[in-house]
Amino acid sequence: MPRFSVIVPAYQVQAYLHECLESVLSQSFPDLELIAVDDASPDACGDIIDEFAARDARVRPVHLPTNRGLGPARNAGMSRATGDYLVFLDGDDTLTPDALRTVADRLKETGGPDVLVYDYARTYWTGDTVRNQAAARLAEEGPAPFRLADRPELLHLLMVAWNKTCRREFVERHGFTFPPGLYEDTPWTYPVLMRAESIATLDRVCVHYRQRRRGSILGTPGEGHLDVFAQYDRVFAFLDSDPELDRWRPVLYRRMADHLAVVFSRRDRLPRGVRAEFLCRARTQLRRHRVPGARAPLPVRLRHGLIRLGLHRTYRVLRLASAGCRRLLGLTAGMLRAVRSGVLRLHYRTQRLLPVRADRALFAVRHDRGHGGDPGALEEAFRSVVPHIRTAWAVAPGLRHAVPPGPRRVVPGTAAWFTELARAKYLVRDAPFDPRLVKRRGQVLVQTQGGTPLGHAGLDLQERPAAAGDTDFAALLRDVDRWDHVLSANRHSTLTWLRVHPGTYSVVECGQPRTDVFLRATAADTVRQRELLGVPADSVAILYAPARRDHRRGQRFPLDLERLARRLGPRFVVLARGDTGAGVRPGDWTVPRAARVVDVTAHPNLPGLCLASDVLVTDYAPLMVDYAVLDRPIVLHTGDHQAYEAARGLYVDLRAVAPGPAARDEDELVGLFASGRWCDTHAAGLRAAFRERFCPWDDGRAAERAVRRIVLGESEPLPVTPLARRRPAPAATPRALQVTVPAPATLGPPTGTPLPVGTAPAPPRGAAAVDAPAGPVPHALRPRPIVPDRP
CATH class of the missing domain: 3.40.50.12580 (CDP-glycerol glycerophosphotransferase, C-terminal domain)
Known part of the structure; x- marks a missing residue:
């Protein structure tokens, strides 16, 4: 009996089925059976399933004689399942690497609950991956397993079968099956969660939910979307079967009303000739299952009321009016931004007519993400070495708190920022300077770069299109032509910057200013x-x-x-x-x-x-x-x-x-x-x-060297502290630390054997001895016994 029965229905997904099945069979947890159901697909899905079955004995192919739909196809897979737990996966989706191992570990950790709910991420055809926005509801904090009454927020997750695994014995005992038609997950999800005696959550993405550009079932217009009413009728019939479930009626009523509103508002679901019928049936549906006194925000109650009263024309007018208001607000905001931009450009032109101030310096880091990096270290050195120069820091509005007291805070794009840009003598940045900058005579631009170049940079990226992306090399060279000084950490960096950023600037080889803090x-x-x-x-x-x-x-x-x-x-x-x-x-x-x-x-x-x-x-x-x-x-x-x-x-x-x-x-x-x-x-x-x-230069005084060279014009750098005499901040490794790491047999002792940090294992018999630490083990690394974790 395998641990998991993974059920994959397939219908017209031949382009994605191979990746789907491969994501299951390549799992690091191999104790599974894969039941692939060919729902009489007219494409090559059946052949792909047979190919996988011939290759891997864990694949159990099922070929249905006629097309029955997603729900009955899953039922056909369930009837052949023998695993402890059922895992559902659509034929165009995939499991993430190690998903089943993580699920198995969580099941063991929580004592084998009836239902385990895990997270998913949407993968778009553009290549973007976006995690579920409601992931916070899957937090693993608190007691587990639990019942739905302890975590009712689970009812607000996406109503699908593939974001949870269910104990097969639990499903068979209650006779849960999928109904025919679209939205078949709805009358499955709610009853399963309500009947489960034990539920657990797993706060990890286990499924990649493919968002197809065209061809998905829910994205195809047709009368099949009217099935949503029958599916909710089944949900409320389930509630009627047990008076103890009445407590969930208000929640499900609101979920149904919201779902109907979503289906109606999506243009890719209801054809024009079906929309009036849909609203008419929605009115009847909401009246039939209405729960008086159900709490909801005013806009939600208004939307539900309009649908319940059948005022589809009013509903449509209000939606159009709301969209018109948003469009009008957008146009107004755009006009205001254009006016503001023109005023700021005029202000910048005016400021450039005034003389450059030798006692001003403006600093910034990439994306204006606060105070730090090499510019941050230089700004601190400016205040200590040349205190007569007033410093300002360009920072995004939400990060002004990240700038320490001392420099003036200016927000990029504001009048104060344009003033500093026009009149400050020293402009320091670790990224390309703002293209709106017009360099004036007397201004000094200092480029600190982003660290020692290990990978290709600058003009060398012209031969690396994957790394270059949309880099504008002409704009890069225009920016290089404005530089006066470039900071370099070592000789390797100096030679690299001069070659990949050809220009007339001078290289200040002084070390990495941002590492000065490590010595202090x-x-x-x-x-x-x-x-x-x-x-x-x-x-x-x-x-x-x-x-x-x-x-x-x-x-x-x-x-x-x-x-x-x-x-x-x-x-x-x-x-x-x-x-x-x-x-x-x-x-x-x-x-x-x-x-x-x-x-x-x-x-x-x-x-x-x-x-x-x-x-x-x-x-x-x-x-x-x-x-x-x-x-x-x-x-x-x-x-x-x-x-x-x-x-x-x-x-x-x-x-x-x-x-x-x-x-x-x-x-x-x-x-x-x-x-x-x-x-x-x-x-x-x-x-x-x-x-x-x-x-070679990183002895805690790199920033001071740079300031003395750039501002004071000193040609002789400060003496460098030898490596052997440098005293960086000590590590916080405890005095007595002994680790237990389950290592491969060829790389260490058997699993669970304590091995002190800093001690090499004895070589295998017949193997050459490896280098062992010479002399006594440092006091900070001496071992001590540890107490094993309780089970």
Whole structure:
């Protein structure tokens, strides 16, 4: 008896069925049977199912003699199911990787409930992926399992069968089946949730719900949409069968009224000749099942009342009037914006007639996301080294609180911002300057760049269309021609910037100003940052920050963060941070709401994240150069090296000059942490060579060097503190830490065997001995026994 019976009905989905079935059979949890039902599809669906059945014994093909519809096709699959739990999946949708393993773990964790509800994300034909907006209702907080009365908000989720798995014995005992016709999920979802003695939730995307451009069932106009009335009649007949279910009648009445309003307002569902009949039947439906006194907001009650009274012309007039008002407001707002823009352009022209002020400096970072980065460090150095220069900071309206006291806050696009843009002598930014900027004689433009270039940048992207995207290289060169100074962290950066950004500017090779904080911070600062993130004091915090993949439409973490945290064990916390640069879309870098996984993608203080962590796991991100200044362990995870190099290109062969040990897949990565090789002497040697090559100037005074060179004109830089004498902020790794990591047999001890951090496992018999840490283990890494977690 398999754990899951995955039922996939197929009708005219030949273009998507292969991907759907493959997403099931490639699951990391193999204990399943796949019941693929060919609903007499006129295309090649039946042949595709037979091909998969011949390839994999877990596939059980079912061919129906005539087309019966989605509901009866699912029933045919259920009648042949033998698994503990039923999983429904439409033929054009897919399961996410490791979805069934996560579902199985949650079922075991919650004691095998009757129903488990999980989340989904809509995947559009454009490549965008957007998670369900009601995901908060699936929070795993509180007792589990529970009954519907404890979490009634589940009734407001999408009424579908494929966002939940149901115990087969529970379904058979109550005789649940799908009715014929459209909207067949409605009389299934509500009764199943109401009858379930135990329900649990899983706050993770397990299904990708495909949004087809054309051809979906609900997006095809026709009289079949009138089936919605019969489906709700079945729901209310179910309520009538048990007086104890009357408590749900007001909720279902409102859900029905809202659903009918949605169907009527969608132009892709009801043909013109059916709309009047639909409203007439909707009026009868709402009158028949009306619940007096049901609470609802006034606009909702008005909409329901108009439909119930059959005032379809009034309803249509009000909808048209509402749309007209929105259109009028939009035109008015557009005119006001045009007038405001003209006034601001005139103001900017006027300000450019006034002299440039040598005591003013304007700073900004990419996308105006607050105070930080190299411009933030330079702004602080301006106030300490040349205090006579008044600084201003350009920041988006919602992030003004992120700017510390000292600089004047100006919002881009306002009159104050245009004034600073026109009259400030020093303009500092880590991204292209605003195209509206007209550089004046006497103004000094300082470009700080975005860190040490490891991947191709500038004009080199002309040969990398995937990475270049919609880059306007002519505009890039116009911006380069305005630069006066470019900051560089090391010789590699200097040579790269001069080549990929050809211009007449001068390169100020002084280090990375944003890393100065690492040399000034104390142990108390590290502890405070960990407390702000909620990292336990006895945990190893892993900052996982992969680079953006230019060859992908959507961005996702290469590692399964929830599974990684589970395999590493309770002593590790993963701080997941995705690249928020250009091209990132809503829904990218989805982080599961899982124990010991913290989403820090939107965290405004990247140096604070580095201080809070004990080790960095990355691949090709320039952050590794910043992190090397901290002299803390760095681990590389480069499983897709060839694909990344083909799309973006690399200046540095990280396999030859890696800042630490490298892993190609998840097993090797877990093995590095299990064996202690992530922080042994070999890793320290790699990191030391990397620091010597890429961090020669980063001794805590990089910003001061840049200000003295750019503002004061000093040609001799400040003396550099040798690497051996630098004292970065200490890590917060507890004095006694012992981890238990289930590692592969070839990479460490058997699963569950405690292994002290910093200690290498004994080599297999007959194998060469690996390098072991020389000398005593540092006091901060000495092991202590841990108490196993309670079951």
